Amino acid sequence: MTYQKRVPLLMLLDSVIVLFSIYVGYFILHPYSNFYSSKLLLVSSLILLVSHHIFAFRYRLYHKAWEYASVGELVTITKAVTFSIVTAAVAQLVGVGQVHIRVLFLTWMLHMLLIGGSRFSWRMYRDRYIKTRNKKARTLIVGAGAGGTTVTRQLLHNNDVELDPVAFVDDDPRKYMLEMYGIKVCGTITDIPKIVKEKRIENIIIAIPSLSKKEVRRIYEICAKTEVEIKIMPLLEDVMTGKIEVSALRNVEVEDLLGREPVELDISSISESITGEKVLVTGAGGSIGSEICRQICKFTPKEIILLGHGEFSIYNIDMELRQEYGEHIGIIPVIADVQDRDKIMEVMEQYRPSVVYHAAAHKHVPLMEANPKEAIKNNIFGTKNVAEAAEAFAVDTFVLVSTDKAVNPPNVMGATKRIAEMIIQNMAKESSTKFVAVRFGNVLGSRGSVIPLFKRQIAAGGPVTITHPDMTRYFMTIPEASRLVIQAGTLAHGGEVFVLDMGEPVKISDLAKNLISLSGFTEEEIGIKYTGIRPGEKMYEELLNENEIQKEQIFPKIHIGKAEPVGASELYHFINTLEHVPLEQVKGMIVEVANSKPKRVVQLIK
Incomplete structure (x- = not known):
């Protein structure tokens, strides 16, 4: 969808959510308080609607690629919604001399739930439906540390890459059965042949860039027993400095299996x-x-x-x-x-x-x-x-x-x-x-x-x-x-x-x-x-x-x-x-x- 179509559509969706939130909040609390007049409700709604769009543009809420939504986007939503509610509260204080906190708090909760839900539901749809439709290759990630999670995040976010991470393996016992990005650590490196068979794995990525040559060789020999395609990620410094891209994954080369470390020079x-x-x-x-x-x-x-x-x-x-x-x-x-x-x-x-x-x-x-x-x-x-x-x-x-x-x-x-x-x-x-x-x-x-x-x-x-x-x-x-x-x-x-x-x-x-x-x-x-x-x-x-x-x-x-x-x-x-x-x-x-x-x-x- 183009920018010209996406922004008006998101503005319309948010307008409905803003109005729905404040009116539902009012009607839920109406039996317990009669202080809200129709005029005050209308004015509060208009102020909340205008302020929401102002802060949405201020924090570029309409410019986000929501198929990649994460914690950063949730923080952005929180800021835009909170400041718009605060603006409405200030308007109430100036206009009628008091702030109707319960109505505004309930409105804030509904606002957060619906705005966040509408955005993150698109990511869930993309991750589940579109990814399944494209029939990506089921992939095992060796290493659940910084390198493995970096590769996994990029694979999940990049719909053009035909790899679907479905499981981790890691020798750290503290990580066993933990989940990163919804993907479970299913065992240790020695369990790779069993996991490949159980999970119907088609690709393996060795994602521990700090490995020595001997360790790479040991892991490769275990992976080679599975007869599936094996790839390896680049150097640790490329991962830590953010240079790593999914496209940088490469096939294991014979140089990786020499079993000795290169000389460090002066x-x-x-x-x-x-x-x-x-x-x-x-x-x-x-x-x-x-x-x-x-x-x-x-x-x-x-x-x-x-x-x-x-x-x-x-x-x-x-x-x-x-x-x-x-x-x-x-x-x-x-x-x-x-x-x-x-x-x-x-x-x-x-x-x-x-x-x-x-x-x-x-x-x-x-x-x-x-x-x-x-x-x-x-x-x-x-x-x-x-x-x-x-x-x-x-x-x-x-x-x-x-x-x-x-x-x-x-x-x-x-x-x-x-x-x-x-x-x-x-x-x-x-x-x-x-x-x-x-x-x-x-x-x-x-x-x-x-x-x-x-x-x-x-x-x-x-x-x-x-x-x-x-x-x-x-x-x-x-x-x-x-x-x-x-x-x-x-x-x-x-x-x-x-x-x-x-x-x-x-x-x-x-x-x-x-x-x-x-x-x-x-x-x-x-x-x-x-x-x-x-x-x-x-x-x-x-x-x-x-x-x-x-x-x-x-x-x-x-x-x-x-x-x-x-x-x-x-x-x-x-x-x-x-x-x-x-x-x-x-x-x-x-x-x-x-x-x-x-x-x-x-x-x-x-």
Whole structure:
């Protein structure tokens, strides 16, 4: 109904209620008092009618969406009715010298009952009849606290959302059998399968935004037994600040089930090192590099140089950052290959960054086993070029993005990354530039990682291919990995290899099973096929070998490894010989050097 039609209709309804209330009040009390004359009744009625409409407009009684009526609207009605009755009382006092309190009090009661009843009856009609007619999906809310009640209220008020909350579950025994918005707390989280069956639940919403990752996983595993759709609400701060909307509910993602909490960072120290500075990111179009750029831009650097070899990927991150930050930050896209030493020197001389994040690398293990020369050129010589250019032009901090595959590497990719670490460790000994490396495990959702592969296989109907049922890996999200890289730059003194405490490693098979379930399928429908370990792969990854372990944390969940580099003269002599080593020998040689002690490297070179 339009505003032009709704207001006159509500005014007419209220006029009838006002007149009805005062006349009924008069006739109820008439046998007990004859002080009310017809003239006084008429005048009081007119004054009450006019004053009611005045106060109704004053408190916007005709502008409320009554289908969402709650305590706030009841307070508004009380104010409008009470002030109109008070006005009539004052008029009586001035006109006849006395106030007929009993008649006015009874009128006030009837007025409140009928005005409030007329408004709230529309909400009841909407909630019961219209909602039933639309056949909304019956929904179970997990959590009867602030998050759960917020979601429930919005679901009840939003007729466009096809979810109908019919029950709560909560582990707080004090809430059992209590009702919020007319919906009962029917049991605890362990009762979910039983309640889903009894209440014919079609959707579950996990509405406890303060949950840890382990608790989310526990609840999800219980909910998954029901085979109904499962959604989760966003962060607690979004709920408490009122940012939460029903549309923000999302499906449970595999990142929610990792079972460990993300690292909290020192925002102030990061801000000090980046705000107002020039920053260069190599591999800026890649999964990690582009996220590093996004995170850096939040701290408003003076300029950010996006260096990458892929034209389209650099175009994408350049356009994205310009749209969001272009007014405040100088964004400079540079198409260049880190293997091109002259070009890298030219870029470094032209822009003179104070911080460099080196994320450009070849990272796919089986591909690098098949193409070892390319891994050497990009991961070793590319790192050497960028690091030496950074030193030549007085960069303050250089951060190398490394990997857990650099620990005891049996493959070319890991070996080249370990040698890249050795390069910057040696440079840190003599340079005024602070050179550091950051190791972390597999990154969920990055290009070439298992998650996109598994999703494509599931979409195609399966099977999901896994190399071995016992294969384990450390995992983290792209934003978390990127933040760790940035934090490492603020902690650096030079020569460190920073390592994140990534908790317990995750079985790839468990990851696949969770992803199949999250996609709405069973293992019988999709299936898992074990293909055998590929060349260069390890059954499990390590973040530090036994000689590198240092228990003390320099920052919550961040360790410094004691990785011992090969001496500079031996290392650079070895690197220079790589260009002349036959292809059939280079693979074994580089892996042995990456795993060897300095003395053994000298023997290998000879």
